[in-house]
Amino acid sequence: MTGIAKSRRTQEERTAQTRLALIEAAIATIHDLGYTGAVTAIISERAGVSRGAMLHHFGTRAALMAEVVRHVFEREMAEYEETRIATGLGDRLDDWPRVLWAVLNRPTGLAVLEILQATRSDAELAALVVPMQEEVEQSALVVMRGAFGGDEILARSVMRLMVWSVRGLSIAERYLPHRQENEAAIRLLSQLIKLAAPDGKMTGLGPFTEGDLD
Structure with a gap:
């Protein structure tokens, strides 16, 4: 036996x-x-x-790519904690552009970006990946709200601002010259978030509504 x-x-x-x-x-x-x-x-x-x-x-190939997205998210969650331990960053909201940059600016992060972009023209891939990406975002949102407060709309807005700014800069890092400016942009984003939320939490931000964009 x-x-x-x-x-x-x-x-x-x-x-x-x-x-x-x-x-x-x-x-x-x-x-x-x-x-x-x-x-x-x-x-x-x-x-x-x-x-x-x-x-x-x-x-199918699409099923493999969907699992890549899930696997990368799970790895990234572990890497965020490793980065926090190694650098001491992460206890303040304005730390997170630098934490995200350390993790998302890797081949894994770029692979996920390409998979997400491919969902525009691949219905099978979209059916698998888009709900998974929404699940990933929701899981990250729970962690972020637990650490920094904020209602769901505000927390999601702040998280998207940081994550997608960093993802966009990771594309620039690969394809554009003057790469030192990308690091400077990350530092600038951190400074702007610190000015908006000097206590390191989301308590002083928002709440925002759709009318605020008019």
Whole structure:
């Protein structure tokens, strides 16, 4: 009986290792070749498995890409905590542009961006990824509100301002010259948030409504 249980655990471990190898190969391929170039044949070859094995584990390319989004989010949540411990940043709202920059400005973050952009022209991918991205955002929102307060609309607005500003700068970091200005932009965003929320919380911000944009 012990031998059977050990064999089952080994098979589960092998399955997890294969899935992880495919996810990491997908991230690397998107980073090197772009989303369009990240075809299943190249991804499976990089992962060291057959294309049939890849389809066995994920069914479709879109399903694999959706799992990339989930995997990257889970990894990023761990990396945020690691960055907090390593740098001492994260207890104040204005710390977070720098924390986000340290995590999102990586191949994993760029891979997720390309997958999200691809949902515009791929209905199957959109059906899998868009609800997952909304789930990811909601999970992050709960954590952010717990740390910094704010009602849901305000917290989501602040989070989107920071996350998508950093994601946009991560694109500039890869494709545009004068990269030192990207670091300066991150510092500027932190300073602006500090001016708006000097106590490091969201208590002095908002609330905002749609009418405020008129």
